Amino acid sequence: MTSYSQELRDRGAAAKAPARRFSWSGLTRRPEFGAFIATVLVYGFFAATAYDAGFATFDGTAGWMNTSAELGIIAIPVGLLMVAGEFDLSVGAVVGASSITVAIGTTLFGLSIWPMIAAALALGVAVGLLNGFLVVRTGLPSFIVTLASSFSVGGLSLGLARVLSNTTSVSVKSPPLADSLFAATWGQANIAILWWFAVTLLGGWALARTPFGNWIFATGGNPVAARGAGVPTGLVKTALFVATGAGAALVGVIQAVEYHSGNATAGLGYVFQAPIVAVIGGVLLGGGYGSAFGVFLGTVIFGVINIGIFYTGWSTDWVQLFLGVLLMLAVLTNHYFRRLAMSSS
């Protein structure tokens, strides 16, 4: 047991080593290196093609960053969870549920927004706890468990919203302090971008610099060995499910305050976008490998492609084809550098 946790510590130290001393092979071996190359290529492509439309200006940058930010707040914890070997498909439903919670509480019941924000975040945490509990206790794949909780949470918020307000979308009134926390803007850049940076730094620090981070890698890499070595894999997974629920609820709150409207069905797109950007960012679908900064780059790539295409002025009928090809290229770049890293080690 001691030898394995020693090994884990060594692994952690080894992972940190290249950062201190520059080495080319150390750099290419990092999980986010491929994503970094892809980011530069994709950004360069759109900066050049849509330059005249102002894609590279401050406002143009704010455009894709606002989109990437909200996706990133969800995708960073989802990425960490995937490193630990689990999925969370319930994030989309949590976004809608938390935004409609804020809306119904403030507008229909006239409550102050603060307890409603607390309730929305608590809802995200509760869904996370439930997911974690079910996955750890039953041993069922998280794919199934979170799919079920996604249906349940989505259906419950839709049903309750309809019973209470006759509609799935309710307006939100927010005081200035809430506005400045969740919806402040600099020019056209939203404060969500700062939340995105904060979540990335927190996720990156937790994964790379703490024992908990080692536990995450161990849980995703070889759960049986990890458990044998005394890693509380159940706790690790549950904590990460709570993190994804909280991240999704935060995005629900941000959108509710930002657009003065809660929608029980918002957030559909995040269900697949979050794992997609994690994979683009170098996270292995099987778990055990990945980095928070890689997921961050994945969200950048996704935002740049998705919003950039509208700046090009091309027919948007081709958006999906274009997205598919570019995503494939991004993942292939990733894959190539990962293989290169493995062979040179």
Place this chain on the structure above:
Amino acid sequence: MKLLKATLSRLGKSSVAAVSAALLLAGLGGASPAAAQGKPRIVMLAGPQWDPFFGAMKKGADDAARDLGVNYQWITGTDPNNFVADYAKLVKQAATQKPAAMVIGNYFPDTLDPIIKQITASGIPVIIQHDGGASWQQDGAISYVGFSARDLGRAVGEREVAAGAKFGLCVDHVPGNTTLDLDCQGYNDAFKAAGGDSKVLMIQFSDASNPTFVVNAIKGALQGDRKIDAIWTIGAVQGVASVDAVKKSGRKIVNGSLGLSLGSLEALKNGDLLFIADLQPYLDGYYALLAAYQYVQFKMLPMGQISTGPLMLTKDNVDEVLKVNQQFPGVRGAS
């Protein structure tokens, strides 16, 4: 690989379970007061509940069922990723239960026309509702309650042309839906007739209810094409987002929408939106059920089709609508 297979097979089983549970719940959701038991059963198949537009339609049908004491059931799909196929299956399934009459929203005529033809041939009276105005007679339906998509688009385009616009942007947030296609074609007709032109901006369905995405997509489209001087969004979420996008682009754009929310009504009041074409989905639900009931019970029918929209909302009548929206949330759409 093994794990993937196992997961997929479990996923298959669980989604079957989830769909049947959803169907059961959808059935429970229908208003069927005890007094209506034993009365002829009417089934209404319509759009997804996650769109507040159809929430208003369901409210109309629920109210009609309560007012008339009809035994009615509301059925809709729950999976946004496979809505066309799921919806077609639901229509077929509902017909096998031999209801006294069916009200069907024909959102995908290519898929649904043959199915509806079969149903009407089997002797079940069908009323087409909201979409499918072009083919209801060929399908053998007894009536149609709704609007003409192409005429709607044309009327909207003409309004924007009259406001001085030359190049329109039709924001379509349901790729593959023929009604929205027709909306945008009618819109284009109006611009072409005035010597201008228009183009379509497609937004993937999964992103359509993400306001951040829609704002930045429309802003990008405006930045990317300097010719655009008018926008038409075909949904409330997209309408509010377009106002934000126009502000961020710093351009002067003639902006109109369809579908209501408090946000879009306030934008109309402020002058940020020139008009909202209100299709009055509540009336779709109410009149379709009313007509079906009267046909089943008394063999009476309105001649031809019932037009339920659009009612053009502008600065002049927005105050009344806001008042109604506050007093009766959800009747016109979002609150």
